Amino acid sequence: MNTTALEVLQAAFPDACCTTSVEAVVLTVQPAQLEPTLARLKNDPALNFGLLLDVTAVDYLEYPVQQEARFYVVYTLRNWEKNMLVQVRTPVVDPETGIPSATPLWSSANWGEREAYDQYGINFQGHPDLRRILNHWQFQGHPLRKDYNILQGQVCYESDSLEKEIKAQLARNGIGQSLMEDINTEIMYLNLGPSHPATHGAIRILTALDGETILANVNEIGYLHRGFEKTAENRTYNQVIPLTDRLNYCSALMNNIAYAKAVESWLGIEITERAKFMRVILSEFFRVQDHLVCIAANLVDMGGLTNYWYLYNEKEASYDFISRLTGARLTSSFTRVGGMYRDFYEGWEADMEKQLQDIEKGTTDSLKLVLKNRIVHDRTQNVCVMPADRALSYGYTGPCLRASGVPFDLRKDNPYYYYDTFDFTIPLGSKGDIYDRVMIRYEEIFQSISIIRQAMKRIPKGPVTVSDNNVTLPAKAEVHKNIEGLASHFKLVFEGVQVPAGEWYDSFEAANGELGFHFVSDGSGRPYKCKVRPPCFYMMSGFHEMVEGEMIADAVINLGSINIIGGELDR
């Protein structure tokens, strides 16, 4: 619990209801007070909540405890310098009237509120572009409302043309028909995706071009919306873990760890020492994998196929190692609430060290091709710049925010699993261009390797799960021999880990940035609500600002440099 944050906020808002939940301070305000509260949180220098992490809503229709209103909207804000986290909740009496939008304060509210509108049908007054984002435009109803049947699929017969949106974006950029006639040219509309080799997944990028220069850009996501959150509401806490694998599938295990950590933080479970170090080693190893794939694909977009083989061969060898380590190549589901699924095999240390050396070699070889390469420099330096203030406003986190020069990393600023005791540095960019984003990933690979080596020296022997049979499965011998073991095994499998009622948010520094989970529990073994705060989603929302005014080919490599992963973006 963060007592300073609570004191600061109680002093600032003496009339408001302030509580704490895990690390966040929760402020509940009435809709009339929402706008001034958010404005003060952002603009008051003593509070300075510059980062709007996430916007979501909760539907209390089936919640056992009666609430003031059926819907609540929750804004999650962070003061990254002082490590303060606040969640502002407000009841929504009538979803059609809704509540005032936070878009004038933070640009990230744009997509965040659109998602809350799409999934819960809550109106945000004054929102510039309130339309569906994850579901298709012909969709009827709002799927995350509790009275929407999970199996009720709706066929989409035609893709949205986005004509209105691109014209509106052109107008916002001050380009009208008369201007184009004056310079005797025509705007060319070019659509990339959703199936295009440059989109690295299913994203649609619609551009309005003058020659090769992008005048306006509108992006459509949701093509890989797989209903993670609705499905999670129908699973026990441990059954959600395989779903988390498929969020950011380039670093699947980091999502497992982030999820398990979030549930454990509310249960108040302290996992075993060995499990902590295993999690550090695995998450850093997967950070390396994620960066390898990101850089490899990005350099292919630039035409540097050789780099791809240098980097991808190491990734491929690592996957073989990972399948020995966890049992699966890609989607390992290796964590459980309360620890890890299994211990590593005997002699994994030597294999890990060999793998790290190979990765160092592959990365160094690739760096030799990139570091002094004039073509790479010309194509990436000062291209698609994201200044720090805009990056913060769009809710950027992770390598992309650090590329803009903001030294925020949860491993340093809000350390967990002994990260404060490891010796590592956070690489920072100076400009926020594509070059910085690529180079930061190269450097983070070396930093992560260093963390893994330190953790391998310190990892103790011992159990990998806590021995509380309300949380983790008892040993098989117990299940077969005595009735208590059998009963707790049965209860855990059928009913899930019983999680006390409440709401909380917990976050983790994933390869792409802050990966957060917002839970609402009704006291049962299944999450009443489980919202993911995906780092990619907010990075994609600022994409148009980076590419407008640049060339179309720059947009392609820029998309690679912010590392958009469809599973996490659309969930």
Add this chain to the structure above:
Amino acid sequence: MALGLEASLGDSVLTTKLDAVINWGRQYSLWPFVYGTACCAIEFMSAAASQLDISRWGAEVVRFSPRQADLLLVCGTISYKQAPVLKQIYEQMPEPKWVVAMGACASSGGIYDNYCTVQGIDTVIPVDVYISGCPPRPEAVLDALMKIQDQIKGETVLKDRHKDFKGILD
């Protein structure tokens, strides 16, 4: 010893059936269109990379234009939002064409039995080979490729495939 027509034409001419020669050509020069949407696409990348090297089956010429491809590899989840795009791409591919549904999601919706996921792409377009797994190992992609090659061997060029297919979007 040559028989029939070959006997009277000398050593320089071979005769064969049209089906056999065309299918032989088609079998070993499949040009895949990778419709990669999710995790399975990462495993396809591994199948194409140096360790497994899909070019050993003559299928390394990955095209991203449907008009230049004859093998549609659907790697990943198809949502209802994406279904019309998939159908359009399938229709843009010239005949003859084959479709592989890679992974549990493309084959049946996989673990996503919910409001937004198409429960198997065979409700939208006809499928020739299904690959199980979530995601399948890259070796399974090669296995599917060999299955398609076997299938091509037994086909005849005279018959249109999947002419009367009706999906949810038709």
